[in-house]
Amino acid sequence: MEFCDDCGSMMKADDGIWECGNCGFTKPKGDASEYTVTDDQEVSEVIESSGETSLPETNALCPECGNDRALWYMQQIRSADESETRFFICTECEHKWREDDN
The missing domain is CATH 2.20.25.10 (N-terminal domain of TfIIb)
Known part of the structure; x- marks a missing residue:
């Protein structure tokens, strides 16, 4: 999903470009690999819990x-x-x- 740089509306994919249905702004679709999470990135995002609670x-x-x-x-x-x-x-x-x- 991509959002328009000009007006912030959601853009639609059309033949290799992103097109805003609201204001008509267009930009080329990026490579799908830039949105792919690698195993190294996924492992680095794991947060360990100490088991303690923060409830009063x-x-x-x-x-x-x-x-x-x-x-x-x-x-x-x-x-x-x-x-x-x-x-x-x-x-x-x-x-x-x-x-x-x-």
């Missing part, structure tokens, strides 16, 4: 093990006019539960 921690009683610390996050799972749902993950047993606003 709070006081919350786990219903499974009784631990009083949990990681938490909020997520919109209902319609946009409803409040977000809070999810908790126990720091001890990793039990996950949710809390809705009533």
